Amino acid sequence: KAGVTQTPRYLIKTRGQQVTLSCSPISGHRSVSWYQQTPGQGLQFLFEYFSETQRNKGNFPGRFSGRQFSNSRSEMNVSTLELGDSALYLCASSWQGTDGYTFGSGTRLTVV
Amino acid sequence: QQQVKQSPQSLIVQKGGISIINCAYENTAFDYFPWYQQFPGKGPALLIAIRPDVSEKKEGRFTISFNKSAKQFSLHIMDSQPGDSATYFCAASMQRGATNKLIFGTGTLLAVQP
Numbered sequence: 625k626a627g628v629t630q631t632p633r634y635l636i637k638t639r640g641q642q643v644t645l646s647c648s649p650i651s652g653h654r655s656v657s658w659y660q661q662t663p664g665q666g667l668q669f670l671f672e673y674f675s676e677t678q679r680n681k682g683n684f685p686g687r688f689s690g691r692q693f694s695n696s697r698s699e700m701n702v703s704t705l706e707l708g709d710s711a712l713y714l715c716a717s718s719w720q721g722t723d724g725y726t727f728g729s730g731t732r733l734t735v736v
Numbered sequence: 737q738q739q740v741k742q743s744p745q746s747l748i749v750q751k752g753g754i755s756i757i758n759c760a761y762e763n764t765a766f767d768y769f770p771w772y773q774q775f776p777g778k779g780p781a782l783l784i785a786i787r788p789d790v791s792e793k794k795e796g797r798f799t800i801s802f803n804k805s806a807k808q809f810s811l812h813i814m815d816s817q818p819g820d821s822a823t824y825f826c827a828a829s830m831q832r833g834a835t836n837k838l839i840f841g842t843g844t845l846l847a848v849q850p
Contacts, residue, residue, distance in 0.1 A: 628779070655836065667780070667825065667840035680837050714779050718836060724770060725836065727779030 626650065628717050628728035636734045642703040645731045649696050649717030655679075656698040657725060658690060661712040670713075673698055674720070705735045738763060740828050742841025749848050755813040757844045759826035762807065766828040770838070771800065771811045774823045783824075784811075816848045 629648040637643050649656050658670040669682040673692035690700040696717075702709055712732050716725035741760045749755045759769075768787055772780035786793045786800040786809065793800045799812040813820055826841040 657836070657838075659838075666842050667838075669837045669839070672837060682837070716779075724782045724785060725838070727772075727781065729777070729779050 628715055628726050630713075630715050630728035630731050632731060633729065634732045634734075636736060637705050639705055639707060639735055641705050642701065643705060643733060644699055644701050645713055645715075645733070647698045647700075647715030647717075647728060649698070649715075650726055653717035653719050653726075654696055655718040655720055655725075656692055656696060657716045657718075658698070658700050659714045659716065659727075660684075661714055661730070662710075667714070670700065702733075707735050709733065710735045738839055740826060740839050740841045742826050742844060744844060745842070746845040747847070749816045749846065751816065751818060751848055751850050753816050753848075755816045755820070755846055755848070756810060757824050757826070757846070758808065758810045759828075759841050760806075760808045761828050761839075763828070763830075764807070765830045766839075768829045768831045768836075769800070769802065769809050770827050770829075771798075772825045772827065772840075774825065774843075780825055813846075816846075818848045818850050821846055821848050 631646045655674045657672040661667045672680040676692045687703045692698045712730040714730045716727045718725045770785035771783045773783045774780040784795045784798045788804050797814045802809045824844045827838040829838045
């Protein structure tokens with residue numbers, strides 16, 4: 625079956641702009657989580673959505689937001705981009721969030 | 737208290753040897769401990785996971801050992817192969833309440849030499 629699909633794979637944005645990243649979970653999976661991966665901070669939890677509701681949120685500023693649609697696809701948005709937002713953004717899906725997560729290959733965001 | 741401490745940061749093992757990566761946690765509310773493997777340019781892939789009601793779990797060449805009293809768990813890779821060269825992350829989460837926020841360790845870069 626198809627894995628977790630993230631688009632785009634690479635993105636270059638200018639400081640101050642906003643960006644939207646997309647994630648299509650494995651068919652049937654209702655839980656979608658987002659993580660930020662950087663060399664300095666490692667893998668950090670951003671938020672989790674289940675059945676279109678945000679169920680958990682990490683310690684990131686309000687510039688980071690997300691949503692989930694009725695078909696479980698999810699988007700995350702980062703507004704007013706800063707240089708420090710440059711990272712690999714990973715989406716992971718799970719059937720209901722209490723079993724193992726499957727990660728996508730991520731979106732590499734570079735802010736210049 | 738939310739941290740998961742992972743060691744070593746990097747590891748070099750000869751082909752056929754045993755790779756051992758260790759993790760420690762503080763929060764006794766954690767009830768799910770997965771290990772992920774990540775290759776360059778890819779997302780982390782779930783290798784094996786354990787819950788605190790068992791002390792060991794084995795899947796093929798990969799074994800998790802879990803010490804609840806010491807709040808430590810480790811990954812053992814038997815008969816390590818060059819294809820195992822990757823970054824390994826331990827993680828922990830509290831699945832009660834059906835929220836699966838994973839707290840990751842800092843990662844171990846494993847190099848298996850032929």
